[in-house]
Amino acid sequence: MKQVGSEIVLGQQLQNARKKAGLTQQELCHKAGLSYSTLAKIERGAIKAPSIFTIQSIAGALGATLAELMGDIGPNAPKTSKKRSKSGVRFVFFDINGCLVRFFHGAFTKLAHETGASADIIESTFWHYNDAVCRGELSVEEFDKLFAQRIGSKAIDWQHYYLEAAEPIKEMSELLKWASENYHVGLLSNIMPGFIDAMMAREILPNIPYSAIIDSSQVGTIKPEREIFQIATQRTGVSPEEILLVDDSRANLMAAEKMGWHVLWFNDYRPAESVVQIRSTLEPENV
Numbered sequence: 001m002k003q004v005g006s007e008i009v010l011g012q013q014l015q016n017a018r019k020k021a022g023l024t025q026q027e028l029c030h031k032a033g034l035s036y037s038t039l040a041k042i043e044r045g046a047i048k049a050p051s052i053f054t055i056q057s058i059a060g061a062l063g064a065t066l067a068e069l070m071g072d073i074g075p076n077a078p079k080t081s082k083k084r085s086k087s088g089v090r091f092v093f094f095d096i097n098g099c100l101v102r103f104f105h106g107a108f109t110k111l112a113h114e115t116g117a118s119a120d121i122i123e124s125t126f127w128h129y130n131d132a133v134c135r136g137e138l139s140v141e142e143f144d145k146l147f148a149q150r151i152g153s154k155a156i157d158w159q160h161y162y163l164e165a166a167e168p169i170k171e172m173s174e175l176l177k178w179a180s181e182n183y184h185v186g187l188l189s190n191i192m193p194g195f196i197d198a199m200m201a202r203e204i205l206p207n208i209p210y211s212a213i214i215d216s217s218q219v220g221t222i223k224p225e226r227e228i229f230q231i232a233t234q235r236t237g238v239s240p241e242e243i244l245l246v247d248d249s250r251a252n253l254m255a256a257e258k259m260g261w262h263v264l265w266f267n268d269y270r271p272a273e274s275v276v277q278i279r280s281t282l283e284p285e286n287v
Contacts, residue, residue, distance in 0.1 A: 010042070014058060017064060018043075025039055033194075084285050085283060089242060091211070091243045093214070094172070094186070095223075097191070102167045106164075108123055108126070110161060115152075129143055140158065143192070159198060176206050180208045184236065185211060186214065187205075187212075193215075212236055214231060223255065240260030245261050245263050246264050248268060264277060
């Protein structure tokens with residue numbers, strides 16, 4: 001029987017990983033988007049059950065997978081023994097917007113209705129600033145302020161509109177859960193700060209043991225830029241030819257393919273057909 005609690009062991013492992021990466025607590029907090037007190041308590045073992053999403057953020061900042069950071073600790077720790085598909089895939093990255101969830105039209109329509117701004121102004125304003133926020137160059141608060149100014153509104157809470165409109169694509173949610181039982185899975189998304197955690201909290205995204213979450217706002221680069229795929233490859237712990245990306249953007253898929261990844265285009269107008277293709281690609285090799 002273990003005499004040391006799992007929270008103590010986890011704290012020690014996090015501290016060792018941080019020191020191995022050559023980071024102070026303050027530096028890791030900055031990279032992971034955490035408060036100093038939260039990280040300090042986790043490393044001391046003072047938080048009995050830290051959020052799995054907090055640990056994922058720390059893992060991402062350290063360039064490690066969740067499995068590497070947690071080992072066998074906790075019920076959510078991913079198993080290291082996973083299958084390989086006939087095509088050689090061991091790790092599957094899923095895009096979020098347009099792949100796991102739909103949101104654009106609903107959010108834009110509601111925002112136009114409530115503010116009185118025209119739909120074309122709202123969409124053009126959103127896309128004008130979206131990349132900067134997804135890179136972490138603008139905060140969500142700064143984005144909200146600029147958005148409100150451009151459309152003539154007193155204030156905008158974009159995350160509220162996004163979450164209210166975000167509709168999980170049922171077929172993909174089920175596929176993701178199935179894939180996580182057979183392969184290492186992760187999220188690779190151009191996304192605004194804090195949105196992934198908010199979607200997890202609302203169960204808009206499946207609550208499963210992701211081996212890696214590549215949040216563009218945390219890593220400072222977006223798809224289809226080469227840098228984000230380099231970071232993602234490093235965090236999988238597998239070779240490029242063992243990674244599959246499921247995405248709804250042709251540009252993102254072509255960039256991943258240049259890195260040596262397998263790629264599959266997801267058609268959100270025909271999700272069932274896309275799911276069949278993905279399952280076929282992930283058919284396990286004969287043992």
